[in-house]
Amino acid sequence: xIFNYTLKNGIRVVVNKxxxxxxxxxxxxxxxxxxxxxxxxxxxSHFIEHVTFKGTKKRTSFDISNESDMLxxxxxxxxxxxxxxxxxxxxxxxxxxxxEILSDIFVNSVYKREELDRERGVIIEEIxxxxxxxxxxxxxxxxxxxxxxxxxxxxxxxxxxxxxxxxKKDINAFKRKYYTTDNIVVSVSGGVDEVQFLELCxxxxxxxxxxxxxxxxxxxxxxxxKHLSKHKDIEQVHFAIAYPGVEFLSPHADAFLIASAVLGGxxxxxxxQTVREKLGLCYSIYSYASSSSNCGxxxxxxxxxxxxxxxxxxxxxxxxxxxxxxxxxxxxFIRSREQMKSSLVFAQESTVSQMLLYGKRLLLVxxxxxxxxxxxxxxxxxxxxxNGYIDGLLNVDSIATAVVGRNVNPLK
Numbered sequence: 342x343i344f345n346y347t348l349k350n351g352i353r354v355v356v357n358k359x360x361x362x363x364x365x366x367x368x369x370x371x372x373x374x375x376x377x378x379x380x381x382x383x384x385x386s387h388f389i390e391h392v393t394f395k396g397t398k399k400r401t402s403f404d405i406s407n408e409s410d411m412l413x414x415x416x417x418x419x420x421x422x423x424x425x426x427x428x429x430x431x432x433x434x435x436x437x438x439x440x441e442i443l444s445d446i447f448v449n450s451v452y453k454r455e456e457l458d459r460e461r462g463v464i465i466e467e468i469x470x471x472x473x474x475x476x477x478x479x480x481x482x483x484x485x486x487x488x489x490x491x492x493x494x495x496x497x498x499x500x501x502x503x504x505x506x507x508x509k510k511d512i513n514a515f516k517r518k519y520y521t522t523d524n525i526v527v528s529v530s531g532g533v534d535e536v537q538f539l540e541l542c543x544x545x546x547x548x549x550x551x552x553x554x555x556x557x558x559x560x561x562x563x564x565x566x567k568h569l570s571k572h573k574d575i576e577q578v579h580f581a582i583a584y585p586g587v588e589f590l591s592p593h594a595d596a597f598l599i600a601s602a603v604l605g606g607x608x609x610x611x612x613x614q615t616v617r618e619k620l621g622l623c624y625s626i627y628s629y630a631s632s633s634s635n636c637g638x639x640x641x642x643x644x645x646x647x648x649x650x651x652x653x654x655x656x657x658x659x660x661x662x663x664x665x666x667x668x669x670x671x672x673x674f675i676r677s678r679e680q681m682k683s684s685l686v687f688a689q690e691s692t693v694s695q696m697l698l699y700g701k702r703l704l705l706v707x708x709x710x711x712x713x714x715x716x717x718x719x720x721x722x723x724x725x726x727x728n729g730y731i732d733g734l735l736n737v738d739s740i741a742t743a744v745v746g747r748n749v750n751p752l753k
Contacts, residue, residue, distance in 0.1 A: 343699070344535040345709055346542075350551040351522040354542050355699045355709070357530035359692070365436045365531030366692035368428035369447050369546075370700045372526075373519035374421050375497045377557045380490075384464075384499015385515050387420040388507050391464055393427065394418070395456035397449040402456065405446060414439050420497055423633060423705060430693055433532035437541060444545035452509040461504050468498050475745050476625075476644060478571060479579040482743035486567040487583045487638055492560025521552035528700025531692040562636035568751035570744045577644045578746035580654060584661070585736050586630055586637030590706060594632055595681070595722050596730035601630035601639045602677040603669045604660065609676065611660050616643065622653040634705045647746065654752055658737075665737045668728035681719050685712075 344356040374386050394416075395402045409416040414431035416439075427447055431439035471477050481496055488494030498504075527542055564585050586601075587593050605612035605628030612626050626643040641661070645653045669677075688694040689712070702710040742752040 342535075343709065344539075345703075346539055348522075348542060348547055350547060350549050352525045352527060352542070352546055352549070353703055353707075354527045354539065355529075355703050356533060356535045356538055357528070357695050357699050358533060358535055359531050359695070362532040362692060363433050364430060364692050365433050365439075365529055365533045366428060366430040366696040367436070367440050367443055367529045368426050368527070368696045368700050369443060370427075370526045370528060370704045371425045371520055372423065372524045372554070372704050373425055374423045375495045375499075376422050376492045376560060377519055378495060378499075379558055380495075381503070382511075382515060383495055384497075384503045385507055385511060386425055387497050387499065388460075388464060388504060389512055389515065390418045390420045390425050390427070392452055392457055392460050392512070393446050393450045395460055396451055396453060397445050398451055399449070400442075400445060405442065408442055409439075412439055412442075414442075416443065422493055422497065424701065426697070426700075428693065428696065436529075436531075436533055436538070440538075440541050440545060448546070448549065452512055454509065457507070457509065461507075464498065464504050465501055468501055468504070471498060475573050475575050475577070475579045476642065478573065479581050479743050479745040480640065480642065482569050482571055482745065483581040483583050483640060483741060486569045486741035486743050487564050489561050489565055489567075491558070493562070493633070493636070494560075517552075518555040521554040522549055523552070524554040524704075526700050526704040528696045528703070530695035530699065564638070564739050564741055566739055566741050568742045568753050570749045570751045572748060573745050574747060575745075576646070578647050578650045578744060578749055579642070579644045580650060580742065580744040580752055581643075582641045582654075582657060582661075582752075583638050583741045585739055586632060586639045587734070588635055588637050589632035590634075590708075591632075591637070593730045593734060594637075595719060596727040597632070597637065597639070598630050598681065599674065599677040599722070599727050600664065600669065600731055600735065601628050602680060603673045604628050604639075604664055605641055606677065606680070611664070612641065612643075612657060615660055616653055616656045620652070620656055622649045622656065626657075650744070650746075650749075650752075661737045665731060665735050668731050669724065671724060674724040674727060678719060678722060682716065685716060685719065 342358040346354040412435045416429040418427040429443045485494045628641040
């Protein structure tokens with residue numbers, strides 16, 4: 342049972358009541374991420390997410406962790422391109438206390454200078470870890486090749502030089518722009534009472550003053566078709582290809598997802614069976630579709646040895662062009678559609694997944710997610726729908742590429 346409310350200050354609330362569940366997952370979602378940042382602000386959304394856990398007016402960083410653990414709860418947060426989410430999962434009997442802890446860090450964090458300085462080192466080590474993971478570097482480089490250096494092409498973690506200089510003043514200025522009541526959604530899924538939870542929302546978040554978010558900076562959403570490379574003294578060569586997709590509210594969104602899954606969505610996919618199993622050119626190869634509120638793209642990634650990069654790239658492009666020319670067959674369609682259905686159903690078994698599913702939809706496009714409608718959409722899509730999308734909209738000539746390895750050259 343789904344219940345939707347709007348608090349007097351403009352914060353939207355969605356309650357997914359799941360009778361029989363003994364846990365609840367609460368999320369406070371904010372419509373801000375790396376696409377909201379100027380170059381000078383790059384990385385600040387993620388920085389704020391980290392330091393928000395470092396102490397409030399009445400709790401130290403240890404108190405936050407300790408009190409959550411005393412409830413047997415799991416508290417965490419993450420930052421994406423378009424959203425920051427703070428969430429806590431607990432048994433249903435601890436929903437009140439769990440929400441109080443989560444809302445305390447969200448509303449009352451104090452951002453002490455010594456805590457900011459300490460957390461800078463943590464985030465810089467996270468950046469170092471990322472830079473030591475070449476497939477992550479390759480995918481990030483591909484985002485720049487496709488979108489440019491701003492917006493969806495900007496790194497979520499930001500550059501080290503920005504992390505080293507962010508201050509409490511910077512944090513508060515950024516939060517005033519985007520941590521506004523019209524840009525916040527509270528989402529809960531699990532064994533909760535909708536009336537009691539709304540009372541908790543008023544109690545812990547109703548005191549926030551009504552406010553309006555600022556307009557995000559303009560950024561590119563189309564494929565720039567750049568070809569970038571980066572030297573890394575590593576054994577493998579990692580390469581990735583991106584081509585245009587559709588936004589997630591597009592009528593072609595499901596066809597886009599299925600086409601990408603057929604191409605490289607698992608061990609039975611064309612890329613895996615051809616490039617790895619038949620040709621033996623790689624260990625890891627996959628593709629995935631990514632859709633946001635106003636654009637979409639698909640990515641193909643592979644890790645190969647230096648001698649195999651040319652034949653592997655050619656094999657990938659051959660499969661991509663074959664998909665465009667021939668479409669998909671009945672077996673491929675059924676397999677990918679059933680995987681989509683099962684993923685949706687499996688998500689029903691996780692209160693965290695449900696919390697995110699309903700909250701993200703409301704936050705980013707101000708729509709109420711309807712599980713039954715979504716399941717029917719997947720069930721009724723046809724192979725002709727997918728092949729119609731492939732024939733009419735799939736553009737395999739408009740690609741961006743990225744390659745990471747020793748003394749590598751851009752792929753074209």
